[in-house]
Amino acid sequence: MTRKLFIKTYGCQMNAYDSARMADVMAPHGYALVDEAEGADMVVLNTCHIREKAAEKVYSELGRLRVMKQERAAQGETLIVAVAGCVAQAEGEEMIRRADAVDIVVGPQVYHRLPEMVAKLGQTRKALDTEFPAIDKFDALPDTKRVEGPTAFLTVQEGCDKFCTFCVVPYTRGAEYSRSVAQIEAEARHLVGLGVREITLLGQNVNAYHGLGEDGAAVGLGVLIERLARIDGLKRLRYTTSHPRDMSDELIAAHGCEEKLMPFLHLPVQSGSDGVLEAMNRGHTADDYRRLVARIRAARSDVALSSDFIVGFPGESDADFEATMTLVREIGFAQSFSFKYSSRPGTPAAAAHKQIPEDVKADRLARLQALLTEHEHANLRACIGREFEVLFEKPGRYDGQLIGRSPYLQPVHVQARGYKVGDFARVRVVQAMPHSLRAELVSEAATAAEAVA
Ligand code: SAH
Ligand code: SF4
Ligand code: F3S
Numbered sequence: 001m002t003r004k005l006f007i008k009t010y011g012c013q014m015n016a017y018d019s020a021r022m023a024d025v026m027a028p029h030g031y032a033l034v035d036e037a038e039g040a041d042m043v044v045l046n047t048c049h050i051r052e053k054a055a056e057k058v059y060s061e062l063g064r065l066r067v068m069k070q071e072r073a074a075q076g077e078t079l080i081v082a083v084a085g086c087v088a089q090a091e092g093e094e095m096i097r098r099a100d101a102v103d104i105v106v107g108p109q110v111y112h113r114l115p116e117m118v119a120k121l122g123q124t125r126k127a128l129d130t131e132f133p134a135i136d137k138f139d140a141l142p143d144t145k146r147v148e149g150p151t152a153f154l155t156v157q158e159g160c161d162k163f164c165t166f167c168v169v170p171y172t173r174g175a176e177y178s179r180s181v182a183q184i185e186a187e188a189r190h191l192v193g194l195g196v197r198e199i200t201l202l203g204q205n206v207n208a209y210h211g212l213g214e215d216g217a218a219v220g221l222g223v224l225i226e227r228l229a230r231i232d233g234l235k236r237l238r239y240t241t242s243h244p245r246d247m248s249d250e251l252i253a254a255h256g257c258e259e260k261l262m263p264f265l266h267l268p269v270q271s272g273s274d275g276v277l278e279a280m281n282r283g284h285t286a287d288d289y290r291r292l293v294a295r296i297r298a299a300r301s302d303v304a305l306s307s308d309f310i311v312g313f314p315g316e317s318d319a320d321f322e323a324t325m326t327l328v329r330e331i332g333f334a335q336s337f338s339f340k341y342s343s344r345p346g347t348p349a350a351a352a353h354k355q356i357p358e359d360v361k362a363d364r365l366a367r368l369q370a371l372l373t374e375h376e377h378a379n380l381r382a383c384i385g386r387e388f389e390v391l392f393e394k395p396g397r398y399d400g401q402l403i404g405r406s407p408y409l410q411p412v413h414v415q416a417r418g419y420k421v422g423d424f425a426r427v428r429v430v431q432a433m434p435h436s437l438r439a440e441l442v443s444e445a446a447t448a449a450e451a452v453a
Contacts, residue, residue, distance in 0.1 A: 005031040006040040010057060011048025013240065014108075014173075014202050015085055017153040019046045022084065022111050024145050029115045033146075037068065042080040042118070047087035049168050051342035058087050059099070066101035080104065080118060084111055086172035090345075092130045102126070108158075108173060109133060112140035132174045138183060143190055149393050150197040150422040151405075156184050156211065156224065157203030162243065164270075165281045165348040166310060166341060169204050178203075178211035181219060181227060188228050195422060198236035198262075198391055198405075199228070206239045207246040222250035229260040235424065236391065238409070240266045241308075244292055245283050256299035263300050264334075264409045267293075268308035272327030273320035276313050280349070286327055293331055304334035304379070304408040311368055312341040312361030314352035321364050328371055334379045334408060336372045340365050380410065380432035387428045387442055390414065392421050403436075411436035 005026055009019045022044060023033045037043050045061055048054040065081050072079045082104035083095060092105035104117050107130035117127040144152075159174045160167075188199055201224070203209060209221040219227075225237055237260050244267060254261055271277055274285045284292075296303055309324060328336075340361040343350040383406070390404030390412045400417040404425070413436060414427055427439035 001030060003031050003041040004034045004039060005042045005044070006034050006037045007044045007046060008037070008061065009046045010054055011046075011050065011085065012204075013153050013200065014155055014158070014204065015046050015048060017155045017202055018085070018108060018111060019044070020144070020146075020153075021141055022046070022114060024142050025112055025114050026118075027145050028142065029118070037065070040079070042082065044082045044084055047083060047085035049086035049090045049172050049344070051339060052344070053342070055087050055091075058083065062099050062101050066099075069101055080121065082106060082114070082117075084108070086168065089130050089172040090168065092128055096126050096128045104128075105130065107131065109137055112137050136179075138179055144187070144194065147191060147194045147196055150195060150391060151200070151393060152191045152196045152198075153200050153202050154184065154187055154191065155179070155202045156221075157206050157209045160204045161208075162205065162245075162283070163281060165279065165352075166313065166344065168344045168347060171346060173204055176205065176208055178209050178218075180212045181224060182214060184211065184224065185227060185231075188231055188234065192231055192233045197234065197422060197424075198238070199234060201225070201228075201237065201239040203239075204241065205243045205246060207242040207248070207251055220248055220250055222248060222254040225251075225254050225258055225261055229258050234260065236260055236262050236407075238262050238264060242267055244269065244289055247292055247296070252296055252299050255296060255303060262407045262409070263303045264306070264407070265296065265303055266306045266308075267296075269327065270308060270310050271313065271316070271320065272324035273316070274323075276316050276320050276323075279315060279352075280310075280313060286323065289327070290330065302408075305331060306335045306409075307331075307333050307337075309336060309338040309368060309372075310341050311338065311364040312356035314341070314349055314356065315354040316341075316356055316364075321368075324368065325371060328368070328375065332375050332379070333372060334410075335376050338365060338368050338372060376435070377432065380435075380437060383408075383410070383429045383437055384432055385429060387426060389424050390427050390439070392416065392419060392423050392425065394421060406437065413438045414441060416441055 007019045009015050047058045069079045080103050081101050084106045088105045089107040095102050096105050105128045109132050110129045120127050157178045159176045160170045161176045163170050207221050210218040213219045269289050272286045392402040392404040394403050396403045396413050402416045404412050406412050426442045428442050429437050429439045431438040
């Protein structure tokens with residue numbers, strides 16, 4: 001009998017990857033993925049603990065699931081509720097005790113054991129597993145069964161040893177760990193065999209990657225990219241999230257010479273103030289970041305940069321905040337994410353004096369976001385008239401329209417009759433929209449004529 005599995009994903013791309021893998025783990029046990037909780041036999045919430053709001057969402061969702069579970073029970077049916085991800089890791093034990101609706105709590109390092117936990121539910125009322133086991137979860141995972149479209153995520157590195165003072169990741173995901181080159185290459189080839197054309201390599205600190213090569217020596221992300229770029233049929237590579245301290249010469253050089261490596265780099269800086277950066281334990285100054293960006297742009301002049309920012313970190317003064325605004329004006333990010341500092345239990349910054357009042361945080365965030373939006377628009381407008389290749393990822397809203405991504409990760413809407421999802425096309429940008437571009441196909445004849453001229 002096929003059972004219905006619904007997985008709701010919160011948080012970062014690594015959670016998106018894990019959700020897909022959980023579906024792969026459950027598939028051989030008769031669970032088929034569905035896209036709504038209504039009518040499902042099992043619901044997994046794959047949770048995020050990074051900010052208070054993210055964690056709170058889980059508890060309100062659990063409230064809804066409790067009602068749904070009771071309704072199902074009244075009809076003699078069972079609904080299994082599992083909580084996975086970073087909230088599971090951080091608050092699992094309490095959740096098992098307190099949240100009625102929860103049957104299973106499974107941490108990010110042990111979700112390959114999900115089928116056993118489900119099977120055990122017959123004997124025990126609840127199951128909890130938040131270990132960091134010595135054996136490699138990746139060895140226990142089955143091959144990917146299904147991909148969605150021509151792009152895919154591939155986790156190459158997990159965990160973090162950096163301990164920024166605001167961040168829960170080192171606690172929820174554990175110590176830094178890199179998968180072997182052979183294991184990653186096999187997964188990449190498998191994905192390409194399923195029709196994937198673009199792979200985004202993932203890690204909480206992806207550029208700290210130091211996986212073992214066949215000769216037993218550790219290699220860095222630059223070398224890994226070079227290896228994967230040799231796979232026929234794989235056309236594009238990206239990676240995220242990188243840390244400024246781990247941008248090696250080799251990786252920067254790869255941006256200059258590896259054509260399949262796309263010219264987009266998410267390189268979070270968090271703040272433009274040296275005092276704040278130090279209090280955050282980021283391990284670099286604002287000028288270190290400026291110099292790094294200059295080196296990256298020297299290797300690949302058109303690279304589009306993106307960043308994460310935190311405003312209202314404990315002790316952040318007006319001058320500190322202005323230093324962030326100055327840095328943003330200087331660098332000109334193509335896109336960015338910005339957040340109000342959220343105090344997280346167990347992190348050093350949560351205990352710091354001089355927490356910033358909510359209204360100051362809100363005001364700074366609004367100002368920063370207005371500036372970032374201005375830069376994003378300027379960047380999109382600067383693309384008008386330019387030509388590049390897009391990879392079509394999904395159908396658009398209108399008949400014959402497809403939506404793809406530019407090399408710079410911008411969504412591009414194209415009227416592209418005769419093309420399908422998974423195709424590449426050369427396009428010319430005709431319009432900039434708030435967060436995306438509109439482009440027209442460049443006919444092959446026109447491209448050839450220009451090449452001659
Ligand atoms: N490893 C990445 C970031 C992972 S978390 C890096 O070091 O850059 C993603 C983003 O969430 C961070 O870059 C940061 O901007 C934000 N973030 C993390 N903890 C936060 C907190 N306590 N409050 C607000 N934002 C936070
Ligand atoms: Fe968190 Fe810092 Fe590690 Fe990024 S580098 S995951 S912000 S502790
Ligand atoms: Fe959130 Fe965990 Fe990712 S806390 S951002 S889901 S690593």
